Amino acid sequence: MKRIFPQLLLLAVSLFSFQQTHAQESLPDLVKRVKPAVVAIATYDADDEPVMTGSGFFLRPGEVVTNLHVIRGAKRCEVKTLDGKGKVFAVTGTLAVDEEGDLALLSVDMPHERQRASEIAGALPDEGESIFVIGNPLKLEGSVTDGIVSAVREVPNVGKIIQITAPISHGNSGSPVFNLKGQVIGVVTVKVTNGQNINLAIGVARLAELRPGQLHSLSALPARDRSGDVADSSYRTGLDSLWLGNYDNALGYFETAANRNPRRADAWVQVGYCKVKQGKNAEAIRAYQHALELKPESEEIHNKLGDAYYYAGRLSEAIASYSRAANLRPAFADAHYNLAVAYFESGNERLALNEAKILRQLDGKLYEKLVSETRLEQ
Known part of the structure; x- marks a missing residue:
């Protein structure tokens, strides 16, 4: 028994140290860990002229979440990975769309070994909680901004809306908002009032609405009238x-x-x-x-x-x-x-x-x- 106790004590100390190290993961380390699951998105019209840029992230391997308004009206779409060896991959179509949540689930044609998936938070963040955003504002691919959750409010038929202080712009539409565990807590949706961007994200519980279904071409997506x-x-x-x-x-x-x-x-x-x-x-x-x-x-x-x-x-x-x-x-x-x-x-x-x-x-x-x-x- 005397021999076992020191070993158990050493194991407990080791586990505690591991947990403390993981809990105290620095922001640069967090960014390095989660960034490979984030993508830049570019859309093009029938003449192959650029239409819009945005952001997104892998919900599951080969499936990217972004804002619906980013891809609406596009004839062609591609994503670029942000893992340091950024490569461009074609979007083959939509697997699901959520009009009220302004979300779309895209199918991406890419090799299995390059596929990633983000970890989704199981609970809403608290007001005052620290967060960070990875996205592509003004075509600045892979930019990182941080801030806090300033408010959480409800929108009936939509879900929880998270207001954040991290600076965002139109290129951030579809960006993942991360907590300090590296989990996605929301999807950025840019709203404008009186000429000012309001930094909002829809809570990840809404992602449950994006159930993969039949693959549809981008051109089959109706324009909003x-x-x-x-x-x-x-x-x-x-x-x-x-x-x-x-x-x-x-x-x-x-x-x-x-x-x-x-x-x-x-x-x-x-x-x-x-x-x-x-x-x-x-x-x-x-x-x-x-x-x-x-x-x-x-x-x-x-x-x-x-x-x-x-x-x-x-x-x-x-x-x-x-x-x-x-x-x-x-x-x-x-x-x-x-x-x-x-x-x-x-x-x-x-x-x-x-x-x-x-x-x-x-x-x-x-x-x-x-x-x-x-x-x-x-």
Whole structure:
């Protein structure tokens, strides 16, 4: 036993030292490690003239994620690797597109030995967390900028939006945002307001929407028509304002979209969301109820209706809506979190603890947030 103990102690010290070294990986070392999975993107028109440049990264070997607007309208596209031996490879087409998330999954024709994949973070970053971006601003391939997460906000039907302080420009569209573990936490999408770039990224949870499907040529991707369908163009303009956190401005566009096409459930959802942000909860409830008439089995809308009831002080109705959302999707962490809070505030600590127990299994970070806010402990 005496012989074994020093060996165990040495092993423990070695493991601790390894973990400390890995945890304290410097930014230059991190960049060297993750940069081979980042690419520069160039698109060309029918005359083979340059159209747009952007950035992207390998989600899986041979599959690159970028912003949809980077490739829209292109007839040909290529990626250039940033691994020090940068080579150009042809994009053979799209495997998936996500209009609302402004994302595209590209198929790249390249040798197996050069294929890379990025590590995707399993949780959202905290506000104030340090991050860095690798991209191609102004055609400066492989440029690195760093900063912090300045805000995390929600856009219904899109997901979590991350605002960052790292400088970005149009060439950064599609760039990966990394945490200090070298994991991708978001995809840069450049938004412009009053002539200024707003540094935003869509959270990586949205990448789940990019399920590889049938390969389509770039030319098969339809151009966005902003003039024909007023409801659609108004909705998308409203989304742009919502990304920027401008709820008052966004509401006008969403109301136009809902009035022009009253059967558009997503427009009513956004109207409800903006009304909640304005403190007009009764109007928000009516908007969500209208959306539920169109999509009665939507757990997301039931959850949002619960929010409107909650902020209106109607806890019993909030609990009913959150419960419906959780029943429709038992693994819906947000619904269980909301139920726990509502039960706790209504004085039913037993049911609040039951929901906390479920939440702990689904989302550890959200569970910690619940405990810090309510002091509920398992």
